[in-house]
Amino acid sequence: MAHPVPVNVICGPLGSGKTTTVLAAFRHRPPEERWAILVNEFGQVGVDGAVLEAAGGVAVREIAGGCVCCVAGPMMRTALVKLLREVRPDRLLIEPSGLAHPASVLDQLRSPGIREAVDLRATILLIHPRRLLRSSDPELAEHLHVADVIVGTHDDVLGEDELNAFRAKAEALWPRPLRVLTTSFGEIEPAILDLRPAPKTILRLPHADHPREEHGWIWPVEAVFDEEALTALCQRLLRPGTEACPGGLARIKGLFRTPRGWRLLQGTPDTLRLEPWPWRRDSRCEAIASSSADWEAIERQLEETRRDDGSPRGIREVSEV
Secondary structure, three states: OOOOEEEEEEEEEEEEEOHHHHHHHHHOOOOOEEEEEEEOOOOOOHHHHHHHHHHOEEEEEEEOOOOOOOHHHHHHHHHHHHHHHHHHOOEEEEEEEOOOHHHHHHHHHHHHHOOOOOEEEOOOEEOHHHOOOOOHHHHHHHHHHOOOOEEEHHHHHHOOHHHHHHHHHHHHOOOOOOOEEEOOOOOHHHHHHHOOOOOOOOOOOOOOOOOOHHHHHHEEOOOOOOHHHHHHHHHOOOOOOOOOOOOOOHHHHEEEEEEEEEEEEEEOOOOOEEEEEEEOOOEEEEEEEEEOOOOOHHHHHHHHEEEOOOOOOOEEHHHHH
């Protein structure tokens, strides 16, 4: 069986520099490797594909006439399967249209029949720093949530104050991206392409103003949680009187993959909300208790809400204070 092909999704709003970055990455590819790109443009006449083909040395497949996440979705799957079979690349880069929903592209890459053939590496977001610094930009939200690496472009024409503000805002996102960097002319370290989507640790800092216990977990992307069972468990844990947490949790927050899609869970003793969320990296949860809690018991109960698709079970405990 052939080895899975490393795949990176290079996403970002219109005009953010995706094609420039892809061209720069091609210039650094090992000479013995065959690379390919699947590029999507919203219009019927593709321009980016022609630009990339002119660079030479790569196999380009283009999907024009719609976003890969909607009307061109079936076309993306067909083009992807054909490209993998015919070209057999050593690496594949996917450049969705700036109008696309990158979370849907990642869902397709993790769908049966595709996920076995690909090795999904870091999803890279290209963004002009000034756009991130705007107070509100709803079109950018999904890109930020799926990005493993956030790259601020055009740093050669921006002042250091703006760049520092960009880095601070990007690094303050929850969950935090794996890397935040800035660039000009699309140049990024080649090693960035090989970063894995799932982080290995989460940093927790103690709070001296009040005593508390905090615990966090990360599950692999294959883990799937039953939404109703998860909701019922969190409702119990947020109320005083459970054996695992007699005083009740003060807060629970998490991102979970469920059979109906990815959900952001936020709970306090007063409210519990689940809502669709574009995050696609892994399932994770962090909980705070104002008094002692049996974290091993809570972990077991969280595990019991899983209904995986046959993939190995696995959990990484990431911190405790």
